[in-house]
Amino acid sequence: MSFKDRTLICRDCGVEFIFTAGEQEFYAQKGFLNDPVRCPECRKARKHAQPQNTSEDRRRRQRSRTSSA
Numbered sequence: 001m002s003f004k005d006r007t008l009i010c011r012d013c014g015v016e017f018i019f020t021a022g023e024q025e026f027y028a029q030k031g032f033l034n035d036p037v038r039c040p041e042c043r044k045a046r047k048h049a050q051p052q053n054t055s056e057d058r059r060r061r062q063r064s065r066t067s068s069a
Contacts, residue, residue, distance in 0.1 A: 001028065010039035012046075 003021035010017060017039035027035075038046065 001029075006035075008035060008037075010042050011037040011040040013039065015039050 005021055006019045006024070007016050008040060010020050023036075024038040034061070036043070
């Protein structure tokens with residue numbers, strides 16, 4: 001399959017960004033069916049705004065569930 005750079009519009013900020021041929025190939029290899037809807041800057045901001053779910057957090061929650069039973 002042939003990939004070409006495409007210009008997309010960010011859902012959050014409305015800025016145009018390039019969805020490169022390399023990124024499209026990566027998405028296809030991973031089986032992703034949808035194009036990205038956010039520019040790289042908004043994706044990064046969204047990722048950092050979400051609480052991190054670390055393995056230490058999971059262990060702490062498991063311990064609190066088992067000790068309260």
